[in-house]
Amino acid sequence: MRAFADFTKAFTLMFLRNRQALFWTFFFPVLLMGLLGIVFGGGFGGDFNLAIVKLDDGMVANVVVQAFKNADGVTVSVARSEEEALSRLEDGSVQGVLVLPPDLQKSFAEKDGTTRLPFHYDNSDVATAGQVVGVTQQIVEAVGNEIANVRPTLGVKPTGVKSASLDYLDFLVPGIVALSIMQTAIFGVGGTLVTYKEKGVLRRLRATPLPMRSFMGSNVLVRIVTSLVQMVIVVAVGILLFGVTINGSLLVVTVVSVVGSAAFVSLGFAIAAVSKNMEIAQALMNVIQTPMMFLSGIFFPMNNAPAWIQPIVKLLPLTYLANALRAVIIDGAGLWEVRWDLAVLFAVTGVFVIIAWRFFRWE
Secondary structure, X not given: OHHHHHHHHHHHHHHHOOHHHHHHHHHHHHHHHHHXXXXXXXXXXXXXXXXEEEOOOOXXXXXXXXXXXXXXXXXXXXXXXXXXXXXXXXXXXXXXEEEEOOOHHHHHHHOOOOEXXXXXXXXXXXXXXXXXXXXXXXXXXXXXHHHHOOOOOEEEEEEEEOOOOOOHHHHHHHXXXXXXXXXHHHXXXXXXXXXXXXXXXXXXXXOOOOOHHHXXXXXXXXXXXXXXXXXXXXXXXXXXXXXXXXXXXXXXXXXXXXXXXXXHHHXXXXXXXXXXXXXXXXXXXXXXXXXXXXXXXXXOOOXXXXXXXXXXXXXXXXXXHHHHXXXXXXXXXXXXXXXXXXXXXXXXXXXXXXXXXXXXXXX
């Protein structure tokens, strides 16, 4: 136990005296989060989701639905009822609800003026609301003009709804926490052990009576504690400076962070086990962490990514850590709700521990 405490103290002091490591570990994630938040603001931009409540089966309703399905930048779903669609609007699943009333065909044929279709939109973000209302109005009016050759015969009657949709920083904070945990574990464990191996430190330590399990265990403990400190700093900055709301339990966030950190620490050990020198280790770390950084939904949602990329996304352990953290922080999920994400991370830990155990060499 004394050896474990001494090793832990030594690793901690070495880390705290390394200014470069302190910058990349604690300051850089906050800087990255702030820069992305400033650049992308409160919304994602681009496509938006629209739910259509089709209560009329006439020609006009069918043409309207098809026009939205053919439009660029709009993802359309047909809701079974107005109540269901409005519920999805309020929880942020869609940004607009267009209602095609039961008498649309008759109203369109008989009225000389404009038929106003009920339209509910998310007014949580002004920029997104303007885009949603503008695009919807344009498509609806174009359909009316095409059918009757009279402008305007169809329009929308917008109603703003306050939804639970999130701005970009709400989405980003859990991703930055996950990214920080991954990088600290991979580079901290993998890079450190390979450096020690190259310099002969591990060989000399093994020749002493000091228990190597204390050396390895203290290294793991320091990396996990560092990851937790990172998590606290990123979340605190998100709350205090950017107004991010934490809907879940911080205890559950901590548990998820520990499990994720253990998974990536084991990956760091596996990299150190198969690397003969620092050049190989650096190449492996970059090859492994770069795809995870951009394909795990850290910076942007991957729901609309091409179908051929989706299987790759599901193979990346960082995807499951980011998903679990978002479920807890954004949706207020408990451990049971994120059990499958945690199960994957436990499985990843086991696989990489086996690899590290099989291939690790002390020199």
